[in-house]
Amino acid sequence: MIETLRNRVAIVGVGESDIGKVPHMTGLGLNAQAAKRALDETGLKVSDIDGLLTAYSFTEPYFMLGTVLCEYLGLQPRFNASVIVGGASPAVMLKHAAEAIATGQCATVLVCAGENRATGQTRDQAVAALAAVGHPYFERPYGASIPGCYAMIARSHMDQFGTTPEQLAAVAVTTRQHAVLHPNAHMRKPVTLADVQSSKPIADPLRMLDCCIISDAGGAFIVTSAERAKDLRSKPAYLAGIGEFHTHEHILCAPSLTEFGAKQSGMTAYRMAGLGPSDIDVAELYDCFTIVPILELEELGFCPRGEGGRFYEEGHASIGGKLPVNTHGGMLSHAHAGAAGGLFGIVEAVRQLRGGLGPRQVQGAEVALVHNEGGILSSHCTAILTSQLR
Amino acid sequence: MTQELPAPIANADSEEYWAAARDDRLLIRKCRSCGKTHFLPRHLCPACWSTDLEWIESSGHGTVHGFTIIRRASLPEFATRVPYVVALIDLKEGPRMMANILGEDALQTKIGDAVEVRFEARAEGTKIPQFVRKV
Numbered sequence: 116m117i118e119t120l121r122n123r124v125a126i127v128g129v130g131e132s133d134i135g136k137v138p139h140m141t142g143l144g145l146n147a148q149a150a151k152r153a154l155d156e157t158g159l160k161v162s163d164i165d166g167l168l169t170a171y172s173f174t175e176p177y178f179m180l181g182t183v184l185c186e187y188l189g190l191q192p193r194f195n196a197s198v199i200v201g202g203a204s205p206a207v208m209l210k211h212a213a214e215a216i217a218t219g220q221c222a223t224v225l226v227c228a229g230e231n232r233a234t235g236q237t238r239d240q241a242v243a244a245l246a247a248v249g250h251p252y253f254e255r256p257y258g259a260s261i262p263g264c265y266a267m268i269a270r271s272h273m274d275q276f277g278t279t280p281e282q283l284a285a286v287a288v289t290t291r292q293h294a295v296l297h298p299n300a301h302m303r304k305p306v307t308l309a310d311v312q313s314s315k316p317i318a319d320p321l322r323m324l325d326c327c328i329i330s331d332a333g334g335a336f337i338v339t340s341a342e343r344a345k346d347l348r349s350k351p352a353y354l355a356g357i358g359e360f361h362t363h364e365h366i367l368c369a370p371s372l373t374e375f376g377a378k379q380s381g382m383t384a385y386r387m388a389g390l391g392p393s394d395i396d397v398a399e400l401y402d403c404f405t406i407v408p409i410l411e412l413e414e415l416g417f418c419p420r421g422e423g424g425r426f427y428e429e430g431h432a433s434i435g436g437k438l439p440v441n442t443h444g445g446m447l448s449h450a451h452a453g454a455a456g457g458l459f460g461i462v463e464a465v466r467q468l469r470g471g472l473g474p475r476q477v478q479g480a481e482v483a484l485v486h487n488e489g490g491i492l493s494s495h496c497t498a499i500l501t502s503q504l505r
Numbered sequence: 506m507t508q509e510l511p512a513p514i515a516n517a518d519s520e521e522y523w524a525a526a527r528d529d530r531l532l533i534r535k536c537r538s539c540g541k542t543h544f545l546p547r548h549l550c551p552a553c554w555s556t557d558l559e560w561i562e563s564s565g566h567g568t569v570h571g572f573t574i575i576r577r578a579s580l581p582e583f584a585t586r587v588p589y590v591v592a593l594i595d596l597k598e599g600p601r602m603m604a605n606i607l608g609e610d611a612l613q614t615k616i617g618d619a620v621e622v623r624f625e626a627r628a629e630g631t632k633i634p635q636f637v638r639k640v
Contacts, residue, residue, distance in 0.1 A: 239581070250545075250603075251514065252513065252514055252515075252516065252519055253519075253544075253545060253602070253603060254603050255511060255580070256510070256511050256512070256513050256627070256633050257591055257603050257604055257605050257633075258510075258575060258578060258579070258580055258582070258583035258586065258589065258591065258605070259575075259591045259603060260575060260577075260578070260579030260580075261579070262577075262579070263573050263575050263579070263591050264573075266573035267571040267572060267573045267591070267592075267593065268571070270571060270572065270573055270616070271571045271616065274616045315576075315577070316576040316577070317576055317577045318573045318574065318575050318576060318577070318591075319573055319574040319576065320573075321573075365545075366593070366603070367544065367545070367593060367601055367602060367603045368544075368545060368601075372570070372571045372593075
């Protein structure tokens, strides 16, 4: 019986496709490009991949996406699924990959996700597709948008804790500062607090620059046993702890607008790893809107409840700060393309643990935390990765 | 060209809810076994899984639990309505539902506001519950 996933597997390869507007590539093509780049790091052969996990695609909505991707990549794996828990999918896929490897179902799993969301559909199609995530019978007749649902959460946080628009803007500014340091980030032009606060209002209190971008992007990572990872070309990042938690899907059924399931998923991950918030050197949090990493900092125990905004405002989330957050530029600036958005948090965590990222490098990063969430803070998964087995 | 605002779609779980809305009545589900109320109508009680459920009529009074003012509509049908308020309403009977806050003072909505139900006509003779602020 598997008692814990701690130290059982490692991420040995990570890859990003070309990111931004990539009109000459399909969504599947972006996945393939990222997968090839991830595999090339490891020295593994294509035939070593005997498991594949992917998520979903709005622009290429194949019914059996995981199987379609296997076919596209020429793989005939013994383990395959399409995992759909929204933005939480990548970390949940890491967990499923670890479970499959730890139970001997397969040896090496390719996890990938991505879509051509910037050029594979019009802007209105993109926004309308996301609106369809709202409850079709009890939310859609009221014109609730995804930004609108997150805006309600931001509004409640402001009302309850005094979080300010300036603090929300500080998240966008900090995250963009990090993207400037990332050669493959979609948005690399610095923004100021004034830029954020004068950007187009979307749903009060959120403005355009409080919202994630829309990109063409694919991301991939390769998971294998900790044992096998030792012999590979690339430096492994070991999975120390992982946990998920799901409380609702639609915001009208959310138990609270200020407390979510990240706390429980985080506690499971910390307990498995035998680590706590003070052990984390770098955090890659989900940031579809500026309010989200603020909430996650609080839920995951990095600051007291209500103080996530101040954490950003005082510079603690910046590279060089107390806990650098979203060092690649997050979904606000690096890329957002369906489930690839959160997947890039995993890619960046692995890279930070390997070291050598120049001005983007968090000095002495040995323990990284990744948090993915899906829906309206509905589905959560937290993973803790380490540079050494501990 | 303005598009009509979406009409509600009834299914087997919600048929009575939307039928009552046509008569300006707001129904909610109550479990006869554990006594709890819930909003999204379904086959069983989400608290205790009893299937012994009844419809009760809500007083139509509630408070604003959370809200936003939509400035950019995500669905083209709502483009002519911006800016509009989307809110979560805690009904006096317990459950939480989503609605718009209507009325001339809608943009002054605050969390905790007392509101009461109104019924807004949509296509094909349907109506949907909406709320106005109590003054």
